[in-house]
Amino acid sequence: MTADPVGQQTVSKSELAEDSQSSETPLGTPDVRNPVIESNDLDVYYGDTQALHGITMEIPERQVTALIGPSGCGKSTFLRSINRMNDLIDVARVDGDLFFHGKNVYDDDVDPVALRRRIGMVFQKPNPFPKSIFDNVAYGLRVQGKDDGDVEAKVRRALERAALLDEVEDKLDESGLDLSGGQQQRLCIARAIAPDPEVILMDEPASALDPVATSKIEDLVEELAEEYTVVIVTHNMQQAARISDKTAVFLTGGHLVEFDDTNKIFENPESDRVEDYITGKFG
């Protein structure tokens, strides 16, 4: 396949004839009134290997959109393509469009660092910096030049919104690394929201946590969606069913097979493969 866009189009058309899954609009018809993010026929490659095929979907504002699917189906790859974290992987290459408020984030004039200020990210493994709790949360504000003298109030507000303030109020100077795993993850969420992004991407934020900590993160995700657009990858189907408004099901090979309201996906999916996946017949 060539990088030439005209050649590319010809190839994907002929591929369509052979493989009905390629570059197809997914099944499902979610009612997305205010898309913040729109992915249009997005392909991602690592070297010669194609990890995502023609992903087309709209992510609604101030809702929780869950990305589910078996290991290796491209969930993290898709998440990273939204705020251009794939730029940091040498062999990664993206084709197609990814619009944020109607602007293609892959346009030459988009600064990925500025983009990531508006689209923050929380990872699977809590990764606090070896700094105090306060400095962890203040970090993003300082780096992003939002240290306008009001840092303390902003740090406290972020910790409060991340449902952590009560537990750390008396020890803001202690190391973030001395917190429990669940507290560390809420600290990372506080760090992500302190600079006031619009979108928060979360890649399996609770998978390393115990059930109590997981349930705190789940409550938090639902609350965050009152102010932010949340896109969350999870392996845990019950979790997706509990906390998300929309669910996108990716299946092996990097195809988005179905995208719809979460209730519809879990109660009456269009695709037999999706039904098999969510009922645990494979994956």
Ligand SMILES: Nc1ncnc2c1ncn2[C@@H]1O[C@H](COP(=O)(O)OP(=O)(O)OP(=O)(O)O)[C@@H](O)[C@H]1O
């Ligand atoms: N940095 C990389 N270099 C090369 N290939 C990669 C890289 N990251 C991911 N891949 C490949 O891309 C495909 C999708 O990977 P990805 O990590 O997006 O899947 P995933 O759905 O998030 O899986 P998991 O549920 O295990 O986290 C896989 O085949 C993977 O091996």
Ligand SMILES: [Mg+2]
């Ligand atoms: Mg992943």
